[in-house]
Amino acid sequence: MIIGGKAVVVPGRNVDTDVLYPGSYLNVDDAELMKPYLFEGLDPSLREQLAGDTVLVTGENFGTGSSREHVPLAMRAWGVRCVLGYSFARIFHRNCINLGLAVVSCPDAAAAAKSGSAIEIDTDSGVVMVDGREFAAAPIPQFMLEMLAKGGLIPWARARVAVSHGHTQS
């Protein structure tokens, strides 16, 4: 799968779920309505850079903290196609994959990217292009690639539900 977009750099180490999407807005359960609160506790002006296909570029242990899916849901609603970073917290990583949002770990590429950089990622080969420079990302496990190709855990599960209920897969 080839994913491309314009880079938006989210600086910092241990950027946590609470600054990405503060707890007081967790009573929102519609992704469109979550959009105004993304980055609210970190830097609300980051939202002004979000337009069209976007690749978020992140630091070490990005997404540490809560299990709230509001973070990747709001990202997806804003048009974020991929999160490219140094390293990721486990639950955030899972949530992205489950929602069909690619997560790519490649510290060198993340260091090279600036806000506005043109980024292209081949999730199968692990090649990351940043403004024409080539980098090699850590390989994404086959299981996650298959789930991303299907669009996430829901379409993946829908096929299984159809089978278990005796329907043919649509």
Add this chain to the structure above:
Amino acid sequence: MGYTLSEKIMLAHCGEDHVVPGQIVMIRCDLVMANDITGPVAFGQMEKMGAERVFDTSKVVMVADHFAPAKDERSAILQQRLKQRSLELGVTFYDQGRGGIEHAVLVEDGWVVPGMVLVGGDSHTCTHGALGAFGTGVGSTDVAYCLVFGELWQAVPGTIQVHVSGEKGRFVTGKDVILAVLAQIGAGGGTNKTLEFVGPGAEALSIDERLAVANLAVEAGAETGIFPADAKTAEYLEGRTDRPWTAERSDPDASFDRHLQVDLDSLEPLIALPHNPENVARVSDVTGTPVHQVYLGNCANGTLTDLRQAAEVLRGHFVHPRTRMIVVPASQKVYRRALAEGLLDLFVEAGASVSTPTCGACFGGHMGVLAPGENAVATTNRNFRGRMGSSEASVYLANAYVAAAAAVAGEIVEPAAVLAGVPA
């Protein structure tokens, strides 16, 4: 080569003959849990999957705790949906006033036994490692899949074994053990790993203190924090559950990613400074910092043990005029026992607010959020910027003795100073 405890649990819950860290397997869930934030979203995802029933109604528990009692109409609607759908699906639902904070409720009501796989729509589901279970937190979409199929995709975690030796000092608790670990490995140091606690110092911890240790495992990024089941576990479960279980531990020849040491003999009360739990200092390093709010509660440290520890310090004192103190027993059962022991009366008499069990202000939801410029000492697990309200507030994480001492002194102080009657 032998297996670690969490590898053994993975092996017993997947169809493989052999597991190695990093391998992605489908593991069977013995219990699936969600709350008023993650549950309604999970139910929505379940519908999108085309599923109308859960895999096993006896293995699903929903708890209204985060915005309970509802802070506004939107929160009330979430709780209404959680309740209605739980009843329609035929799964167990703990309403406000019937349970309390999810992790406390599951443990004290006998839902959790050693060796089980417990998947929860809350990052602090790692708390259940205290009883030797593989408790792990996930988001709502994962919860939805678990609800439908009773399975979770999971990378087999490596293990960091923490050897706890020595004996605790007077004001040192389980909270300080896990803060000592966070100081060593940092907020990402446990990613894709289990923290396993062994040794005489770990065995000497009460179940309540083990809950606090396991609870903060996720603050190091870990999948879970696990204590091999022992006589204390068995004693705790006696009369609480009739679920079968066996005590397992890591094989002597198992392969570990790393070994850490925590020596209780030399451990002082610790405190995590703003704005990450890995910013650990000794309480003695930051005495004199003014404190505007003290929060005693949450899934890490809202147990009866914590309330007793705080009461030891508060007895005969008043909460300092500069400071508000909020006490939140973790569950209805803890609340009633604290009431019977006179602890709640002691807190109220000292000038504290005692609240019904809720996640409330711990995540900045409601019931005691912070204003700009305020400092809080909380017995909770997260001190991220803005976590408890204003992004210009600061949260310090500590044990119940330290929190209570701060309430009396109006500033961060060593508990011994308060008990000795030294004025702030």
